[in-house]
Amino acid sequence: MxxxxxxxxxxxxxxxxxxxxxxxxxxxxxxxxxxxxxxxxxIIPGRRGPKPKMPDADLLKAIRDDLVASPFIGAQDCPHLFAESRL
Structure with missing residues (x-):
């Protein structure tokens, strides 16, 4: 050395x-x-934390589809989106 x-x-x-x-x-x-x-x-580091149940792209598509179908306008009016994303 x-x-x-x-x-x-x-x-x-x-x-x-x-x-x-x-x-x-x-x-x-x-x-x-x-x-x-x-x-x-x-070495390529992997993504840290627990593995999601669905890929991010699928989750984003589901959220956008739910926002389009929702009668509410603002994100603060859609607490069910957060609950559904955790399923």
């Missing part, structure tokens, strides 16, 4: 020691190394 040589061990300082002295997380070093390696597949 370091180019400086330890006087007592006559070896380069290790990654753990250098990161500890600098207050730098080792995970960052490993992540940079993984990104520069050619054989590593990039």
């Amino acid at each position: 370091s180019r400086a040589i330890s006087v007592s061990a006559n070896k380069p300082f290790g990654l753990q020691r250098v990161c500890q002295v600098l207050g730098f997380p080792r995970s960052t070093i490993y992540a940079v190394r993984a990104r520069t390696a050619d054989n590593v597949v990039p």
